[in-house]
Amino acid sequence: MKIATWNVNSLRIRLRHVQEWLKLNSIDVLCLQELKLSDEKFPIDELANSGYNAYFTGQKTYNGVAILINQKSIGQATDVIHNLPNFQDDQKRLIAVTVAGIRIVCGYFPNGQSLESEKFIYKMKWLNAITYWLFEEMKKYPRLALLGDYNIAPEDRDVHDPQKWEGQNLVSPQERKAFSRLENLGLHDAFRLFKQPEKTFSWWDYRMNAFRRNAGMRIDHILLSQALTEVCIDCKVDRTPRTWEKPSDHAPVITTLKYF
């Protein structure tokens, strides 16, 4: 079973990319972030034509998340929830479903903007809320995967230039501590279960030829509960779609689970 996450930075612009990427990779479950469209504009039929059922919660212009389920290999999802039940929020940043006995949580974590920003306070509150919610959710669903754009680079090796970024938004000690708290729930970074090429990133700024210089960060992650970690046999970033015309600034991350 292959589960993936991808911040597409507008599903309207990137629909063809998503369809092409799904065609090239036999993905069972794909989590999407930054749809940037309202629910009535969600391309349900186009994705159904690609063989995927969609579960989504969106809004105009900003945010929006979806989970695509392979119709042939999986079929339907159950127990769908939109947004964190313990956090009052107008921004559409979270969706969770159950497929094949696995709880799939898709999150678009707040960016934070800068440590001095009100948005950073919101980010830390959101991180606190998801952590408390997951503590309960993992009791209900021992097989749980948390996928998405975390907007946190967990370690210096996840940053192209750690000195330049030291202490800033995306890498600050507060954010990294919040990431550790998620791990302390019993979640494991699937990417770090395996030997990886150095300087592997999942996001590159559109500006300054950042992708060509590999001036990126690893901020998109897949965390797995213990039960899923035991059957995880691969995790990698696929840089390919970042090389296509008009790409998203993020690349997808894929993990493979045995026995499902």
Next chain:
DNA sequence: ATGGCATGCAGGGCATGA
């Protein structure tokens, strides 16, 4: 060195991203 590039909304620049 706070720009650079992309997107949405709106039909011109501004907000936002990371």
